[in-house]
Amino acid sequence: MSWLTKTLSSSIGKKVLMSLTGLFLCTFLVVHLSGNLQLFYKDGGYAFNTYAVFMTTFPLIKVISYGNYFFILFHAFWGLYLEYQNRKARSVRYAVVRNSSSWSSRNMAILGTVLLVYIVVHMGDFWYKYHNEPLPYVQYRENVVTGERMFAEMPSSYKQDVKKVEISDLESGTHLVIVKDLYKEVSVAFQNPLLVLLYIIGMLAVGFHLYHGFQSAFQTLGWNHPKYTPLVRGISTWIFAILIPIGFAAMPIFFYVKHLMGN
Amino acid sequence: MSEGNMNLTLKVWRQKNAKVNGNLETYQVAGISEDMSFLEMFDVLNERLVSEGKEPIAFDHDCREGICGMCSMYINGRPHGPLEAVTTCQLHMRSFKDGDTIVVEPWRATAFPVIKDLVVDRTAFDRIIASGGYISVNTGNAQDGNSLPIPKEEADKAFAAAACIGCGACVAACKNASAMLFVSAKVSQLALLPQGQPEREERAIKMVAQMDAEGFGNCTNTGACAIECPKEISLENIARLNREFLSSSIASTVA
Numbered sequence: 001m002s003w004l005t006k007t008l009s010s011s012i013g014k015k016v017l018m019s020l021t022g023l024f025l026c027t028f029l030v031v032h033l034s035g036n037l038q039l040f041y042k043d044g045g046y047a048f049n050t051y052a053v054f055m056t057t058f059p060l061i062k063v064i065s066y067g068n069y070f071f072i073l074f075h076a077f078w079g080l081y082l083e084y085q086n087r088k089a090r091s092v093r094y095a096v097v098r099n100s101s102s103w104s105s106r107n108m109a110i111l112g113t114v115l116l117v118y119i120v121v122h123m124g125d126f127w128y129k130y131h132n133e134p135l136p137y138v139q140y141r142e143n144v145v146t147g148e149r150m151f152a153e154m155p156s157s158y159k160q161d162v163k164k165v166e167i168s169d170l171e172s173g174t175h176l177v178i179v180k181d182l183y184k185e186v187s188v189a190f191q192n193p194l195l196v197l198l199y200i201i202g203m204l205a206v207g208f209h210l211y212h213g214f215q216s217a218f219q220t221l222g223w224n225h226p227k228y229t230p231l232v233r234g235i236s237t238w239i240f241a242i243l244i245p246i247g248f249a250a251m252p253i254f255f256y257v258k259h260l261m262g263n
Numbered sequence: 264m265s266e267g268n269m270n271l272t273l274k275v276w277r278q279k280n281a282k283v284n285g286n287l288e289t290y291q292v293a294g295i296s297e298d299m300s301f302l303e304m305f306d307v308l309n310e311r312l313v314s315e316g317k318e319p320i321a322f323d324h325d326c327r328e329g330i331c332g333m334c335s336m337y338i339n340g341r342p343h344g345p346l347e348a349v350t351t352c353q354l355h356m357r358s359f360k361d362g363d364t365i366v367v368e369p370w371r372a373t374a375f376p377v378i379k380d381l382v383v384d385r386t387a388f389d390r391i392i393a394s395g396g397y398i399s400v401n402t403g404n405a406q407d408g409n410s411l412p413i414p415k416e417e418a419d420k421a422f423a424a425a426a427c428i429g430c431g432a433c434v435a436a437c438k439n440a441s442a443m444l445f446v447s448a449k450v451s452q453l454a455l456l457p458q459g460q461p462e463r464e465e466r467a468i469k470m471v472a473q474m475d476a477e478g479f480g481n482c483t484n485t486g487a488c489a490i491e492c493p494k495e496i497s498l499e500n501i502a503r504l505n506r507e508f509l510s511s512s513i514a515s516t517v518a
């Protein structure tokens with residue numbers, strides 16, 4: 001075995017792979033949340049829909065997104081493999097156990113499995129439909145003088161070969177953009193209370209998973225220092241376990257409440 | 264020993280040897296003094312079992328003052344019982360109430376097979392130490408201590424790590440039966456001091472390799488080990504072991 005395979009197949013090396021892929025997925029969550037906050041704009045989905053075009057066409061983002069899919073799968077299945085090994089390390093269980101560790105830290109594999117199921121459903125809801133199903137198109141007509149933007153659904157028979165059609169008509173002073181209406185898809189999907197509930201459960205799992213996961217990743221990399229560890233733990237708790245899951249969960253709740261109020 | 268007045272129900276793991284299955288047996292013990300240590304309470308029970316012509320309960324013990332690391336009982340779901348920073352021999356019956364039911368099990372880890380009853384085979388730890396937990400010392404006169412300047416803080420950290428008695432409570436407490444706290448203490452105490460430098464890189468690599476070969480689980484940083492450790496070995500040591508192992512693997516030519 002080369003030194004590299006030897007290092008990565010050791011118990012610490014295996015944990016480093018979990019740590020690095022986990023931290024990558026944490027940065028993904030930050031980007032994903034900041035982009036999706038555009039769902040809250042009152043612009044008929046213009047910002048969100050054009051952002052979706054950018055995210056699925058910009059080459060650098062596409063490359064990173066394939067890395068992201070791979071890291072999600074790797075992190076999930078490598079984690080399950082480690083859990084299997086860890087269970088094997090205690091072949092006879094205790095009759096009585098009084099735990100002194102945090103609930104999150106003991107249930108990373110279960111939380112991760114919930115997350116994997118959530119991610120499959122989530123990608124089926126939006127990613128798969130955006131890529132493979134004929135979503136309706138929407139056109140945004142902007143008056144370049146006043147900056148006023150009108151939007152209108154395209155007829156269901158309308159199709160275009162590119163993700164975004166952009167026409168500037170200087171004579172009439174309008175700027176026309178036609179894109180797939182993923183925003184509509186999102187707002188309709190979250191009219192279903194069961195889906196909203198599933199998303200809230202998914203975000204609870206994210207919160208508990210990252211309450212332990214984010215700071216644990218630093219410990220695995222050897223990053224434990226009286227000057228920085230309190231900061232890492234603070235970020236783990238307040239940003240990754242609380243702020244980010246709440247930000248994501250606010251989206252299905254927002255659309256569901258909007259639907260209940262009749263718009 | 265003064266006659267006490269505590270009456271207890273004990274559920275103790277009985278297992279003839281590593282090859283057969285064991286089970287929890289229930290014993291009633293009466294007249295226990297609250298000043299007895301937990302092991303003395305077992306002595307009382309064993310005296311009775313012997314006088315009744317029954318097989319006494321096998322358990323590990325040696326110094327009975329918390330420094331040898333032999334006692335190893337998993338009491339009511341916690342290694343070394345309900346107190347923190349003590350070994351089983353330092354646990355006294357005043358930590359329990361009259362009428363309590365106490366469940367006593369051996370350390371549970373695939374790498375620590377049961378020898379008999381509450382006695383487990385912890386030679387896996389010895390093999391980890393033999394793989395790299397040593398320093399090389401030239402023969403001749405000992406060097407003048409003052410010629411090796413060591414910052415006080417480093418000396419304190421090394422001393423704190425060296426307090427590990429190798430009892431295995433960390434493995435017993437860990438949900439993964441990981442030996443990382445033990446190995447990290449043994450690597451740290453030497454990595455922090457000048458005497459440990461010559462073998463520093465290969466030590467981390469060899470001891471981790473031996474730890475893995477023994478079948479201990481992977482550390483998931485739950486922190487249960489440090490909470491249950493009778494010598495309060497800190498999790499900082501595990502981070503140091505990670506640094507030692509990774510930097511030795513990546514940057515040195517030893518591996």
